[in-house]
Amino acid sequence: MANYTEDQLAQDLKNQEYKFGFTTDIKSDKAPKGLTEDIIKLISSKKQEPEWLLQNRLKAFKIWKSMENPNWAHVKFTEPKFQDISYYAAPKQSKKYESWEDVEPEMKETMKKLGISLEEQKRITGTNVAVDFVMDSVSVATSFQSKLKELGIIFCSFSEAVKEHPNLVKRYMGSVVPPSDNFYAALNSAVFTDGSFCYIPKGVKCPMELSTYFRINEGETGQFERTLVIADEDSYVSYLEGCTAPQRDENQLHAAVVELIAMENAEIKYSTVQNWYPGDKNGLGGIFNFVTKRGLCEKNSKISWTQVETGSAVTWKYPSCILKGDNSIGEFYSVAVTNNFQQADTGTKMIHLGKNTKSTIISKGISAGKSNNSYRGLVQIHKNAKNARNFSQCDSLLMSDECGAHTFPYIECKNKNAKIEHEATTSKIGEDQIFYCLQRGITEEKAISLIVNGYCKEILNKLPMEFAVEAQKLLTISLEGSVG
Amino acid sequence: MTEQKNNFNLNSLLKETAININKEDKKNAISVIKNTPLPNSKIENWKYTRVSKLGNINFENNKANIDNISRYIIDDTKYSFIFINGHFSNIHSSKKIPVGVEIKVLSKKNNEFVNSSLKIKGEIFNAINTFYLNDGLLIDIKPGTKLEKPIQIIHILKGDNIISNFKVIINAGESSNSSFIQGFFCDSGNNNFCNSTSEIQVAKNAKLNIDKIQSESEQSFHINTEQVKQEQESIFKINTFTLNGRIVRNNLNIHVNGQNCETHLNGAYVLKNNQHVDNHSIVDHKVENCISHELYKGVMDDNSTAVFNGKVFVRKNAQKINAFQSNKNILLSDNASINSKPELEIYADDVKCSHGSTIGELDQNSIFYLKTRGLSDKSARNILISAFFQDVINNIENQNIKGYISQLLNDRFEWNF
Numbered sequence: 001m002a003n004y005t006e007d008q009l010a011q012d013l014k015n016q017e018y019k020f021g022f023t024t025d026i027k028s029d030k031a032p033k034g035l036t037e038d039i040i041k042l043i044s045s046k047k048q049e050p051e052w053l054l055q056n057r058l059k060a061f062k063i064w065k066s067m068e069n070p071n072w073a074h075v076k077f078t079e080p081k082f083q084d085i086s087y088y089a090a091p092k093q094s095k096k097y098e099s100w101e102d103v104e105p106e107m108k109e110t111m112k113k114l115g116i117s118l119e120e121q122k123r124i125t126g127t128n129v130a131v132d133f134v135m136d137s138v139s140v141a142t143s144f145q146s147k148l149k150e151l152g153i154i155f156c157s158f159s160e161a162v163k164e165h166p167n168l169v170k171r172y173m174g175s176v177v178p179p180s181d182n183f184y185a186a187l188n189s190a191v192f193t194d195g196s197f198c199y200i201p202k203g204v205k206c207p208m209e210l211s212t213y214f215r216i217n218e219g220e221t222g223q224f225e226r227t228l229v230i231a232d233e234d235s236y237v238s239y240l241e242g243c244t245a246p247q248r249d250e251n252q253l254h255a256a257v258v259e260l261i262a263m264e265n266a267e268i269k270y271s272t273v274q275n276w277y278p279g280d281k282n283g284l285g286g287i288f289n290f291v292t293k294r295g296l297c298e299k300n301s302k303i304s305w306t307q308v309e310t311g312s313a314v315t316w317k318y319p320s321c322i323l324k325g326d327n328s329i330g331e332f333y334s335v336a337v338t339n340n341f342q343q344a345d346t347g348t349k350m351i352h353l354g355k356n357t358k359s360t361i362i363s364k365g366i367s368a369g370k371s372n373n374s375y376r377g378l379v380q381i382h383k384n385a386k387n388a389r390n391f392s393q394c395d396s397l398l399m400s401d402e403c404g405a406h407t408f409p410y411i412e413c414k415n416k417n418a419k420i421e422h423e424a425t426t427s428k429i430g431e432d433q434i435f436y437c438l439q440r441g442i443t444e445e446k447a448i449s450l451i452v453n454g455y456c457k458e459i460l461n462k463l464p465m466e467f468a469v470e471a472q473k474l475l476t477i478s479l480e481g482s483v484g
Numbered sequence: 485m486t487e488q489k490n491n492f493n494l495n496s497l498l499k500e501t502a503i504n505i506n507k508e509d510k511k512n513a514i515s516v517i518k519n520t521p522l523p524n525s526k527i528e529n530w531k532y533t534r535v536s537k538l539g540n541i542n543f544e545n546n547k548a549n550i551d552n553i554s555r556y557i558i559d560d561t562k563y564s565f566i567f568i569n570g571h572f573s574n575i576h577s578s579k580k581i582p583v584g585v586e587i588k589v590l591s592k593k594n595n596e597f598v599n600s601s602l603k604i605k606g607e608i609f610n611a612i613n614t615f616y617l618n619d620g621l622l623i624d625i626k627p628g629t630k631l632e633k634p635i636q637i638i639h640i641l642k643g644d645n646i647i648s649n650f651k652v653i654i655n656a657g658e659s660s661n662s663s664f665i666q667g668f669f670c671d672s673g674n675n676n677f678c679n680s681t682s683e684i685q686v687a688k689n690a691k692l693n694i695d696k697i698q699s700e701s702e703q704s705f706h707i708n709t710e711q712v713k714q715e716q717e718s719i720f721k722i723n724t725f726t727l728n729g730r731i732v733r734n735n736l737n738i739h740v741n742g743q744n745c746e747t748h749l750n751g752a753y754v755l756k757n758n759q760h761v762d763n764h765s766i767v768d769h770k771v772e773n774c775i776s777h778e779l780y781k782g783v784m785d786d787n788s789t790a791v792f793n794g795k796v797f798v799r800k801n802a803q804k805i806n807a808f809q810s811n812k813n814i815l816l817s818d819n820a821s822i823n824s825k826p827e828l829e830i831y832a833d834d835v836k837c838s839h840g841s842t843i844g845e846l847d848q849n850s851i852f853y854l855k856t857r858g859l860s861d862k863s864a865r866n867i868l869i870s871a872f873f874q875d876v877i878n879n880i881e882n883q884n885i886k887g888y889i890s891q892l893l894n895d896r897f898e899w900n901f
Contacts, residue, residue, distance in 0.1 A: 072528070074829075381843075383818070398833035401801070411824040413843045416815035420843040422826070428833045 034083045037061065040190055043087060047159050047193075050166060060179035060189030067183045073345040074374040074406055077314045080253040080288060087191045087224075147207065153237075154199040155210055158226050161197035168199060172230055176259040176296045176322070184255040184316075185292040188224050192257070195226035200235040200266075209464050211240035225256040231266035231301075238269040240467065253288050254312075260295030260303055264325065267302040268295065271463050272319075273471055276311035283341025283370075286313025293317065299325030299354070306462045308471045309336040309346060310478040318376070320349035323357035323385075330359040333459045335471075337478045338371030338403070347377035347394075347408075352385040352418070361392040364456050368399035368479055374406040381418040388415060394424040397455060399448075399479065449476040490521035490539055492612060497544035498647070501617040504596050509614055516611035523608065532791040532823045533733055533762040538705060541675050543647035545618060547571050548671075556638050556669045558697060559884040564636040568671075570618030570648030570678075584629030584660075588622040590651065604737070609707050613649045613681045620651030627657035627687070634663040634695075634882065639678060641669070641704055646676040653683045656690040656718075663693040665885060668708075670700035670728075677705040684710065686718040688742065695885050698734075699727040699892055702757055709735040716742025723880055724751040726761045727892050736765040740774050747776040752876045754897060755788035755820075762791040769798045769805045778809040781876050783869055784820035785897075793825040794839070800831040809839035814846060814872060866899050 032039070040061055044054040069079050148155055154165060161169050179189035200206055231237050241258075254276070262268050270293075279286025289312035295303035305319040321330030332348040350359035359379065367373040375394045396405035407424045429451050437447030453460070453472055460468045494517065500510070522539050523530035548568050553576050557564065565587070566576040572589045581587050604610050621637060639650055656662055668678055678700065686692045700706055706729050714720050726732050738747055753761045767776045782790050792811045813822045826839040846868050854864035880886050893899045 396828075396830070398830070398835070401803070401833045402831075403833070404829070404831045406830060407826075407828040407839070409824075409826065409841070411841055411843065412821070413813075413815065413823075414821040416818055416820065416845045418815075418843060419845075420841070422824075422842070423838065423840040424826070424828060425836075425838040426828055426830050427836050 033085065035061075035085070035087055035191065039087055043191060043193065047162075049159075049162060052170060053162060056174065056179070057190050060186050063180050064183065064186035064190055067186055070183055073316055073376070074372065074408070075314050075316065075343040075345050077288060077343070082187070085253065087193075151204050151206070152201040153204060153206055154197065156197055158192070158195040158197050158228065161228070165197070165199070168230065169197065169228065172259070172261055173226075173228055174259075176261060176294045177257050177292050182292060184290040185257055188226060188255045188257045188292070192224040192226040195228070195256070197227075198229045198237065198239065200231045200237045202232045203234045204232075205235065206237040209238045209240050223254055225254075227256070227258040229259070229268060229270070230261045231263060231268050233263045234265045235263075236267045238271070238464065240271050240464065242273045242275070252286075254290065256291045258291070258293040258319075262295060262297050262301035262303050262328075264299045265301060266298070267304075269304045270295070270306070270319070271467060272305075272307040272309075273463075273467060273474070274307070274309045274311050274315070275474060278311050278340065278342050279313040281340050283313070286342070287311065288314045289317065290314075291317040293319035294322065295320070295330070296322045297325055297328035297330060297357075300327045301325060302329040302331070304331040304333070304462070305348065306333045306459065307335070308459070308463070308474065309334070309344060310474055312344075313342055315342075315344040315346055317346045318348055320351070321359065322351045322353065323359065324353045326354040327356045328354055329357070332359075332361045332363070333462045334363045335366070335456045335459045335475070336363070336373055337366045337475060338368070338373045339478055340369040340371060342369075342371040344372070345374045345376055347375045349378040350380070350390060352379075352381045352388040352390070355384065355386045356388070357385055358389045359391075361390070361394070362458055363392075363394040364459055365394070365396040365405055366399065366452060366455075366475075366479070367396065367403035367405050370400070370402045372404040372406070374408060375424070376408040378410040379412070379420060379422070380410075381413045381415050381420065383414045385415050386417045388418040390418070390420045390422075392422040394422075395455070396424070396426040397452070398426065398428045448479070452476075452479060490524065490536060492517055492522060492608065493539055493542060494518070495542050495544075497542060498616055499545075500615055501649075503590050503617050503619070504593070505614065505617065506596055512605075513611040513615040516606055516608060517615060520606065520608045520611070529764065529793075532789070533731065533760065535705075535731065535733075537731075538677065541645055541677070543645055543677060545569060545616070545647055546643060548642040550640060550642060550671050553638070553640065556640055556667060557636070558638070558665050558667050558888045559634060559636055559882060561633045561636050561665070563633060564638065565621060567619060567637070567639045567648075567650060568642060569646050570639070570650045572619050582631055582633070582635070584626045585631070585635070585662075586624040586626070587635075590617070590620040590622060593622065604709070604711065607709075609679055610681060610709060613651060613679050616647070616649045617651060618649050620653070622653045623655070625654070625656045625660045625662050625690075627659055629657065629660045629662070631660075631662040634665050636665040636667070638667045638669070639680065640671050641673060641676045641678055641700060642671040643673040644675060646673060648676070648678045648680075650678065650680040651682070652680075654685070654692070656684070656686045656692045658687045659689040660687070661691045663882070664695070665882070666694060666696040668696075668698045668700055668706060670704045674703040675705075676703070678707075680706075680708045682708075682710045684712045684720075686712065686714045686720050688715045689717045690715075691719040692721070693881070694722045695880055695882060696722065696724045697727070697885070697889065697892070698725065698729060698732055700729045700732075702728065702730050702759065704730055706732045708733070710737065712736070712738045714738065714740045714742060714745045714747065717744045718742065719746040719748075721748040722750070723876070724749075724763070725889055726751070726753040726755075726763075727889075727896060729759060729761065731760045731762075733762045734764065736763075738765070738767045738776075740767065740769050740776070741771065743771050743773045745774045747774070748879070749776075749778040749780075750876050750879045751780040752873055753780075753782040753790055754893065755782070755790060756785040756897065757788065758786070759788040760790070761788075762793075764791075764793045766795045766797070767807065769796070769802045769807065771802055773804045774802075775805075776807045779876060779879075780811045781813070781873060782822065783814045783816060783872070784822060785816040787817070787819045789821045789823070791823045791825075792841075793827070795827040795829065796837060796839070798830040798832050798835050798837065802832050803834040805832065805835045805837065807835070807837040811841045812872075813843045814869070815843065816845070869899060
């Protein structure tokens, strides 16, 4: 965006600060429980949204009412009571602690293991948000913002984008994930509260990894989050979502929508680390994470999804690529870990429409405890996708005799020039591997962590460096106590 | 009788079975037929196969005669049993029965016939098969019997709008070793439909081998369900070759109930024009220490479509299972398509399971290489396709069957293997 001026940026920053100070006010401003047209109108008016967005929301609500909760995934859970949720003020509900002493020792321990600084730990748990820390955060953010501004990159909250860049939002929102796509996408389109918006102008290579983590007031993710990333021609961006630190949240249902648009020759790298509260050892509580993520690739563009999923009681997530343009590339790298009673049904969809399109899927599932971990993926080669190429590999590692690992790949090919390979394996950690480590003086627990990290290395290598280090530790922690 | 569009057409031309079937089974079957619509693409198991056409046909069943059946004889074994439109053909069938084997034609059986526990409940095509059953065979292989020659069962369709409901029951006794050949053909006629089921029990330490050739016509439908139960130390092997048919659907449901079993499923499908072939298989490992091996290969030409859906279950506590599944496909035309869905569902940890699926076209470099050696484009392709099928064909132990398949492929596709 060449016409993004300093004044506008100042305005952006002002809004952010304003919003930050306003947070508590929003909280007290809770909408009554339930979902009706009036509630949607209320959300829209509170957010001072333009009329078209309200109409979009109402349309999505109508679609949602006509849909049924999908039941094809290999997970079991009690359907959330949609009329029992307060749809406004919901996003800022992360558990607050009165003082640092109130934070559970396990949580402190986990964070210590992750190597998170004390300041950061306090920020995450929401205790005592130190003023200097906030100041620091603001200054960091500001320095980021000025750098981004020079390049014309827009990186702001979704509601801000609606106000400041309505044309971009109007044009691209819902273009990749329309409200009618699925039950939870429709719900999100009707009631989403906030999220992130990112636009990279033509020919710009974003010099830093954009992370929601760095953006002020976005440390807490909303319940119905909406993300829109647009990479204009010849641009590049690496986007990070989530955080390795454990996230407590009172909202059980999370239904986010992420849309990526990669225009000609653009490249988007989207990395996620998800560590929502998985429920306790007996399978009580925990987050339902139902996310729709999809990217659209124009000519010669590339979208790469990398995810490390360790949290949530139920995960239901299929980051996908629509390879519309010729020579476009889609990639999916995933590690999904389930322990105790967690359930994950995750995978990807690669829709090949253009010629010479390529996709790579590497999925590593690890199940422990009494959990169930499924890979579900679709590779679809359309008739005109000449010379399309796909390689999929889905490995599952079983760590207990009570867990399950499942693979459900769908391969649909309508073009003879396409080359598709799919392979999947399921096994446990070899006794010989453990024996070898024990023999070298490594304890069994360490040995397992070593082997698991080796098994996931391919994926972890795709993550930005700092993230990768934390993710490695996270894997070890997630699997703690599953040995034996 | 409610006339719903998607239901099986219950017309007056079809009469309920004359075989002495258990009343309860029959009652359940008719209730399923009346209340269950034909499967549509919204049902996961039938996602890629459309069978609604079957609802529009006014099926009937007539006995028919074929003078010369020699071209349908796959192997010159002494024990051949021929069925035409589901009815036992006395003239063409062998009078001899191998020692240690009891073979009964279902229509000649006096005592009441009860569906075995293997039956799938609530499934429409099984219900049709039960309620309108024409005829079939009940084969008991006595414990310890080793059959030298295979038993051949040939089914032929003849006439328009014919539905044939046909059934084979095989009980392979303890430590027996036997081999079967099944052939499904169509002599003439349009819109005919062979709906066949098999119930197979393989007892302790028994070995059972089935080679199946499906080569009906581009006007005929074929739905085949095999329910198999394996006891400990048994070996079950089935080779399915699908060469002709408008819509062919094979359901193989293998329940491995005993330890130390081996299960081998092999298949090949070669399609052209508007053919559609759908191979579904389930291998359900309920106990420990078993092996299953599945290999399906297909070549699709013209507008044909194929479906592969293989599922392996490893139940809780079924440790030390080795299960392998492989599906390989070659598309020869721009309009052909394949939907492949190899699935694993595993609830035990000490297992080795894997599956693989590939789709591609003939390798241009290989074709070029063969051409530089003076071969024509066509023969170069033939050689590559035949090489592609070689490992499936090598799984057939009986040379006569191999020869018969080569002949069929040669006639239909002009491929010389």
